[in-house]
Amino acid sequence: xxxLTHYLFLSFALLFIGVIGVLTxxxxxxxxxxxxxxxxxxxxxxxxxxxxxxxxxxxxxxxxTVVMLALExxxxxxxxxxxxxxxxxxxxxxxxxxxxxxxx
Amino acid sequence: MLNHILNxxxxxxxxxxxxxxxxxxxxxxxxxxxxxxxxxxxxxxxxPGGDAAFQQKYWNPAIALAGIAFSAxxxxxxxxxxxxxxxxxxxxxxxxxxxxFVFFSALFLAATVLVILLSMNYAAISPMRQSRYYALLLxxxxxxxxxxxxxxxxxxxxxxxxxxxxxxxLAATPGLSNRTPSAALKFLFSSALGxxxxxxxxxxxxxxxGATNISQVAVALARRHNVAKVIALSREGGSHGLQMxxxxxxxxxxxxxxxxxxxxxxxxxxxLLVSVGMILKFAVAPFHQDDKGVNREADFxxxxxxxxxxxxxxxxxxxxxxxxxMFTIFADSQxxxxxxxxxxxxAGISYGTFASFCQTNLERILVYLSxxxxxxxxxxxxxxxxGAATAMTYYLFTYLFIATGMFGVLVAVCGKNTxxxxxxxxxxxxQRSPITALLLIIFVLTLAGAPPTAGFFGRYYIFRALLxxxxxxxxxxxxxxxxAVAYSYLRVGxxxxxxxxxxxxxxxxxxxxxxxxxxxxxxxxxxxxxxYSEPFTRMARYAFGQ
Numbered sequence: 050x051x052x053l054t055h056y057l058f059l060s061f062a063l064l065f066i067g068v069i070g071v072l073t074x075x076x077x078x079x080x081x082x083x084x085x086x087x088x089x090x091x092x093x094x095x096x097x098x099x100x101x102x103x104x105x106x107x108x109x110x111x112x113x114t115v116v117m118l119a120l121e122x123x124x125x126x127x128x129x130x131x132x133x134x135x136x137x138x139x140x141x142x143x144x145x146x147x148x149x150x151x152x153x
Numbered sequence: 154m155l156n157h158i159l160n161x162x163x164x165x166x167x168x169x170x171x172x173x174x175x176x177x178x179x180x181x182x183x184x185x186x187x188x189x190x191x192x193x194x195x196x197x198x199x200x201p202g203g204d205a206a207f208q209q210k211y212w213n214p215a216i217a218l219a220g221i222a223f224s225a226x227x228x229x230x231x232x233x234x235x236x237x238x239x240x241x242x243x244x245x246x247x248x249x250x251x252x253x254f255v256f257f258s259a260l261f262l263a264a265t266v267l268v269i270l271l272s273m274n275y276a277a278i279s280p281m282r283q284s285r286y287y288a289l290l291l292x293x294x295x296x297x298x299x300x301x302x303x304x305x306x307x308x309x310x311x312x313x314x315x316x317x318x319x320x321x322x323l324a325a326t327p328g329l330s331n332r333t334p335s336a337a338l339k340f341l342f343s344s345a346l347g348x349x350x351x352x353x354x355x356x357x358x359x360x361x362x363g364a365t366n367i368s369q370v371a372v373a374l375a376r377r378h379n380v381a382k383v384i385a386l387s388r389e390g391g392s393h394g395l396q397m398x399x400x401x402x403x404x405x406x407x408x409x410x411x412x413x414x415x416x417x418x419x420x421x422x423x424x425l426l427v428s429v430g431m432i433l434k435f436a437v438a439p440f441h442q443d444d445k446g447v448n449r450e451a452d453f454x455x456x457x458x459x460x461x462x463x464x465x466x467x468x469x470x471x472x473x474x475x476x477x478x479m480f481t482i483f484a485d486s487q488x489x490x491x492x493x494x495x496x497x498x499x500a501g502i503s504y505g506t507f508a509s510f511c512q513t514n515l516e517r518i519l520v521y522l523s524x525x526x527x528x529x530x531x532x533x534x535x536x537x538x539x540g541a542a543t544a545m546t547y548y549l550f551t552y553l554f555i556a557t558g559m560f561g562v563l564v565a566v567c568g569k570n571t572x573x574x575x576x577x578x579x580x581x582x583x584q585r586s587p588i589t590a591l592l593l594i595i596f597v598l599t600l601a602g603a604p605p606t607a608g609f610f611g612r613y614y615i616f617r618a619l620l621x622x623x624x625x626x627x628x629x630x631x632x633x634x635x636x637a638v639a640y641s642y643l644r645v646g647x648x649x650x651x652x653x654x655x656x657x658x659x660x661x662x663x664x665x666x667x668x669x670x671x672x673x674x675x676x677x678x679x680x681x682x683x684x685y686s687e688p689f690t691r692m693a694r695y696a697f698g699q
Contacts, residue, residue, distance in 0.1 A: 054412065064353055071346050080342055087349035091356045098360035106365050107356075110307045114352055117314040121348070124321045125341055131325065132335050 056097035063090035077129050081122060088118045171234075172243035172250050172302070174227040175258060176295045182220025183291035186213055190284030214273045217287040221262050221269075221294070228258055246366055247305035256696035257301040257473045260550060264466035265294040267557045267674070270667035271564060272458035286326050293319035293462070297470040301477065306355040306365040309474065313351060317344050317434070320467055324455045336455050340463075347433030354426035357419050358482065367481045374420055375485040381416045424483055424490050428497055431475045432531075435468030436501075436524050457571040460516060461560040464523040469549045472530055476545065479534055491535045495627055498535070501528030502634050509641045515563055515574045518641060519556070522600070525638055526552050532631060533615045536622040539697070544614030547693040551607035551682045558675025559596040565589060565668050582649040586662035590649050592672055597646035599679040601639035607682035607689075614690075 063086055070083025092111040099107025170177070189212055232255045235241060241250040269290060296316035303309045321344070324337035359365055362373030387397035455463070483490060505525030509518045526548075533545035560571075566582065566589060567574040582590040599606040612635055619628035664672075682689040 054415070057415070060353075060356075067349065068346070071342065077338070084342075084345050084349050087346075088352060091349070091352045094353065094356035094360060098356070098363070101360070102363040104363055106307070107359055110310075110356070110359065110365065113307060113311060117311060120318060121314060121321075121345055124318050125338075125345070128321065128325050128334055128338055128341060132338055 050097075050100055053097065053101060056093060060090040060094045060097075063087070063093070081125055085118060085122070088114055169243035171231070172241050172248045174231065175224040175262075176298050176302075178224040178227055179220050179291045179295040179298075182216055182223065183288040183295070185220070186216045186284050186288040186291065189213065189216055211273075213284045213287040214269050217269050217291055218266065220291050221266055224294075225259070225262050228255060228262070231255065242304075244308075247308040248299070248302045249304050250302065252698050253473075253477065253696050254298070254302045256546065256692065257470070258298040260469065260553060261294050261297045261466055264462065264469075264553050264557070265290055267554075267561075267671050268458045268462045268466070270671045271461070271557070271561055272456075273667045274665040275456065275458055275564060282326065286323070289319055289323050289326075290462070293323060293467070297466065300470045301473045303474075304367050304477075304481075306359055306367065306370065309367075309478070310348075310352055310355055313434075313474070314348055316467065316470065317348055320344065320463055323459045324463065326456055326459060334455075340455070343433050343436065347430040350426045350430035350433070354423040354430065357423040357426075361416070361419055361423075367478065371482050371484060374482065377416045377420070384412070384416070420483070420486065421490060421493070424479075425493055427478060428475065428494060431471045432497060432501065432527075434471045435464070435527050455572070457516065457560060457564055460520060460572075461557060464520045465553050465556040468523060468527050469553060472527055472545075472549060475531070476534065480537070480542075487537050491537075491624075494531055495535045495624070498528040498531040499627075499630060501525065501531070502630075502638075506634060506637045506641060513575045513577075515567075515576060515579070515645065516572060518645060519559060519563075522638060522641055523552075523556060525634075526556075529612060529615060529631065532627060533618060535624055535627055536615070536618040538618060538622055539694075540614065540621060541618035542697045543690055543693045544611065544618050545693075546696045547614060547682075547686075547690055548611035550689065550693060551611055551678060554675045554678035554682075555596060555599045555608060558592070558672055558679060559600065561668055561671045561675065562589060562593045562596060565664055565672075566593075566662055568663070576645065576648045579645070579648040580651050582662075583651075589662050589664075592676060593649045594646050595676055596679065597642045597649075599683070601642040601646075602635050603639075605680075605683050607679045607686070610683050610686055 067083045067085075067087035067090065070086065071080050074080055074083065091114055095107040095111040095114070099105065099111075166174075193212065231241070231250055232252075235250060235252065235255070240252075242248065243250075269287065272286070293316060296312055296319055299312040300309075300316055303312050321337060321341045324340050325334035358370050358374075361377065362370040364370060364373065383397055383401055387394055387401050479494075502525045505521045505523070505528065509521040509525075512518045512521065530545050530548050530552075533541040533548070535541075563571050563574060566586075567578055579593070582593065595606075599608040602609045602612050612631060616628050616631045619625075619631065
C-alpha cells in the first residue's frame with residue numbers, strides 16, 4: 050500500500066474536479082458524471098481507510114455508496130428523459146436563456 | 154413452521170423492529186395507497202367524473218392520513234416506552250429512538266398532515282397521478298424520520314439519499330398536462346451535489362476514526378490532539394522519538410501513517426463539507442421555477458404544496474440531522490469551527506434576504522427567505538448552550554407552522570396559479586376576502602418577527618443565547634438582519650392591504666374545509682407560541698432530553 054496521503058490527495062483532486070464539473074458544465078449528462086466522480090473519490094477514500102484499519106465497514110460503505118449513486122442516477126435519468134422528451138419536440142428557441150441543454 | 158415464523162417476527166418486533174415501527178407504518182400505508190390506486194383504476198374504466206373521480210380524489214388522502222395517524226400512534230407508544238425504560242437503539246446501534254427523534258418525527262408527521270390537507274384540493278396536481286403523490290409524501294416523511302433516527306455514518310448517508318430521492322420524485326410530480334419538470338432537475342443537481350459532499354465528508358470522518366458510529370467518531374476526534382502530539386514526538390530523531398514510535402505502533406498502528414497536520418486539517422474539512430452539503434440540501438430557493446424565457450404553460454415549477462414541503466419539512470430534517478451530527482461528532486472542537494458555521498449562516502441569511510428584495514414572485518420570496526430562516530437556526534449552533542438548543546428547536550417547530558400557513562393563504566388566494574403568483578395578484582385582497590387578508594397579515598407579521606408572535610420569540614431566543622455565550626457581533630447581526638427580513642415580508646403584506654386599482658386580482662378566494670383546518674392550526678400555533686410560549690419551549694427542551 051502506498052503512503053496514505055497519496056490516496057487522500059487523489060480523492061481530494063477528484064472531489065475538486067467533480068465539484069467544478071457540476072458547477073461549470075451545462076450538459077446534463079456531464080453533470081451527472083461529475084457527481085459520480087465525487088462519489089468515486091469517496092469510495093477511494095473509504096477503501097484506503099478500510100485497508101489502513103483492517104476494517105470491513107469502509108468497504109461496505111463504499112459498496113452501498115455505489116448502490117445509492119445508482120439509484121440517484123436512475124431518478125435523475127428518469128427526470129431528464131421526461132424533460133428531453135419535450136425538448137426534442139419544442140426546444141426553447143431563444144438561446145439567451147441559461148437553462149441547461151442536452152446536445153442530443 | 155408457522156410458529157417459527159411468528160416467533161421470529163415477534164422477536165424482531167420486540168427488538169430491532171421497535172425502533173422502526175413508525176416508519177414501517179408509513180411504508181405500509183404508502184404501498185397501500187399505490188395498491189389502492191391500481192385497484193381503483195382496474196375496477197372503474199371511465200375517465201374523470203362519476204365514481205372513479207370521487208374514489209381517486211378522496212381515497213388517496215384518506216389512506217395517507219390514516220397512515221400518519223397509525224404512525225403517530227406508534228410514535229406515542231415509543232415515547233411512553235422511552236420515558237419508562239430509556240432510549241432504544243437497534244440494528245447494531247445504527248438507529249436510535251430518543252426524545253430528539255420523537256420530537257422531530259412528530260413534527261414531520263404534522264408537516265405531512267398539513268401538506269396532505271393543502272394538496273387535497275390543489276388543482277394543479279393531476280388526479281391521475283395523485284396516488285403516487287400521496288405515497289411519495291408518506292415515503293418522504295418516513296425517510297425524514299429515519300434521518301433524525303440514524304446515528305451511524307453509513308446509515309445517515311443512506312437515509313439522506315433516500316429522503317433526497319423521495320424529494321426529487323415529489324418535485325417532479327407531473328401537473329395537469331404534459332409538463333416538463335425542469336425545475337426539479339435544477340433541484341436535483343444541487344441536492345445531489347450536497348449528498349456527494351456529505352458522503353466525502355463521512356469518508357474522511359471514517360478514516361479519522363476507523364469506526365462509523367458517530368459516538369465512536371466523536372471519541373476519536375476528541376483524542377486526536379493527544380495523538381497528534383505523540384505523532385509529532387515520534388518523528389523526531391533520537392531514542393526519545395524511537396520510544397514514541399514504538400508506543401504508537403503498539404497502541405495505534407495505523408496512526409504511524411498520519412502526519413500531524415492531517416489530524417488537524419481533515420476534521421475541519423469534513424465539517425465544512427458536511428455543512429455545505431446539508432445547506433445545499435435545504436437551499437431550495439432558486440429552483441422552484443424555471444422561468445428563463447420558457448413557455449409558462451409547458452414548463453412548470455414545482456407544485457406549491459411540494460415546494461412548501463421541501464422548503465419547510467425537508468429543510469427542518471436537514472437542519473435536525475446537521476444539529477445531531479454537530480452536537481455529537483464535532484462537539485469538542487466547537488471553539489474552532491463556530492467561525493465556519495457562523496460565516497455560512499451569515500452568508501445564507503444575506504443571500505436569502507437580498508435575493509428576496511428584488512423578487513416579485515410570491516413563492517420565490519417565501520422560499521428565499523426560508524433559506525434565511527434555516528440559517529438563523531444554524532446560528533444557534535454558534536452559541537452552543539442549552540438555551541440555544543431550546544431556541545433552535547422552538548424556531549424549527551414554529552417555523553413549520555408559520556410557513557405552512559403562509560403557503561396555505563397563497564394557495565387559497567391564487568389557486569392553481571400559485572407558482573406564478575406575483576405581488577400584485579395580492580392587491581385588493583382586503584375587498585375580496587377580509588378574512589384571508591387578516592390571515593395573511595397575521596402570518597406576515599409572524600414571519601417578520603413582530604413581538605407578540607412566535608416568529609419574534611424564535612429569533613429572540615437565538616439572539617439571547619448568542620449574547621449569553623459572548624458572540625456579540627453575531628447577535629447584533631441577527632438583530633439587524635431581522636429588520637431586513639421584516640422588510641421583505643412586510644412588502645408582501647402591504648400589497649394585500651392596498652385596494653385593487655386594476656382588474657387583476659378579481660379571482661374569488663375559495664376555501665375548502667381542508668385549507669380552513671390547516672390555516673386554523675397554523676394561526677393558532679403562530680399566535681399561541683408567541684403569546685404563551687411556555688408549553689412550546691417545554692416541548693423544545695424535551696427534544697434534548699430535559
